[in-house]
Amino acid sequence: MPLQVDPILPRFGAYCSGLDLTRKLSPEEVKQVTDAMDTWGVTVWRDTGMSDADHVEFSRNFGYLERVPAREGIKYRLPFRELFDASNLNPEGEITQDPAAIQYRKGDRLWHTDSAFMEMRTSYSLLLAHSVPPEGGETWFADTRSAYDDLPQDMKDFLEDKVGINSLWWSRKLAGADIPDEEIDARFKARHPLVHVHKGSGRKSLFIAAHTMDIEGMDKAEGRAMIRQLIEHCTQPQYVFSHSWQVGDMVIWDNLCSMHRGGEYAYDKYKRDMRRTTVREGTEPHTQDLDDQFSVLFSNSPKVVDIQGARVAGR
Template sequence: MPLTVEPILPRFGAECSGLDLTKPLSPEEVKQVTDAMDTWGITVWRNTGMNDEQHVEFSRNFGYLERVPQREDMKMRLPFRELFDASNLNADGEITQDPAAIQYRKGDRLWHTDSAFMEKRTSYSLLLAHEVPDEGGETWFADTRSAYEDLPQETKDLLEGKVGLNSLWWSRKMAGADIADEEIEARPRARHPLVHIHRGSGRKALFIAAHTMDIEGMDKAEGRKLIRDLIEHCTQPQYIFSVKWHAGDMVIWDNLCSMHRGGEYDYANKKRDMRRTTVREGTEPRAMDLDDPFTELFASSPKVVDIQNARASGR
């Protein structure tokens, strides 16, 4: 059965159906998915019926999968290191009560792109819902290609050649964590151009969001204002839509032409079990690169957002 695509916005986002994602896909079917992603940036797949193993295997069609940080004393809730736990649950599957884990997750409600704080960027993220709250908890998406195209030419000229400095801990600070700038600057920050050509479509896109702390070569106050202004520009109503989740739904988004953020819900009382795979940019077809940059990064987490320590203790 051929892929069916129903656009959500005129140039961004589509609901897709017609493929059984629980079974191995043919090369032609994989191309149908990547063509849809190149065109729409976000694809929504309802009621997939996928389990964890099928989720991981399907994701491998698109490249090398990043792996969650590893600690000898950490209890893993999920069965594969390729699954990032995007839930509000602890290692025992209960709603976490740990302040550091709660504070860390607040950053997910800011507009961001996954893993922009790493030198090796993420292309696709594939998020599968296992359990969702009855109210809230949607995910919002923003179109950074159309937003770039609509910028005044003088702003495009200003951005040409500019490089953003990106930090995971900066986005956590922006979400309310008590982390000093000096502590952030003492840790690695990833350099990425603010504007790049999206390979799949040939269109230019902004690559900027909550992880972007400063702009190289610009005064801090001036650069941070520009970052805020660009995020506000990208998240105007004409560029955004939200997805209301049901168990079994999957959304694939291309971090290189979009931003996203989680919606509010009753975090303290309602379970939201979401599991994500992430594909490293430039590894298509599947690579055998087995490095593990996330373990090193999270080993130096500021205490106030040390989600790994929370998981190790099962809180």
């Protein structure tokens, strides 16, 4: 059965069906998925029936999968390091009470792009729902290609050669974590152009969100005001839709042409078990054993958002 596509917005997002994601896809079927992603930026797949192993194997069709940071003494809840735990659960599967984990996850409710804080960016993120709250907890997506298209020409010209400075810890500070500026400045920051050509579609896209703390060469206050302005532009209603999750749903989004954020829900009352794979930009399917950039970054986390440090300490 060929892939069926039902658009959500005129230029962004689509519901997809017709492929069994639990089995090995043919090259032509993989191309159907990537073609849909290039066109729509976000694809929603209902009731996939996928296991953790299915999730990882399907994701390998699109490139090298990043791995959860390694640290001695860590107890992992999920069976594969390729699965990032985007839940509110501790390693025992209960709702976490760890202040560092709670504070860290607050950053997920800001508009962001996964791994923009790394030198090697994430292309696709593939998020699968295992348990969802009865209300809230949706995910919102914004179209950064159409948002770029609709900018005035003078703004496009101004942004053409601008570079954003990106930090994970900056987004956590924006979400309320008590991280001094000097701590952020002392840690790794990634440089990425604010405008790039999206390879799959040939369309230009903004690449900017909560991890973007400064614009290279601009006064800090002016640069940060422009970052806020551009995020507000990208997240106007005509560019945005939300997905309300059901168990078994998978959403794939292309971080190089979209932003996303998590919706609010009763974090301390309901379990929300979400598991994500992330594909490194520019890598070939089934690539193995590239450098582990996340372990290096998270080995130097500020204490207030050091999830792994808390687990090692047994808190």
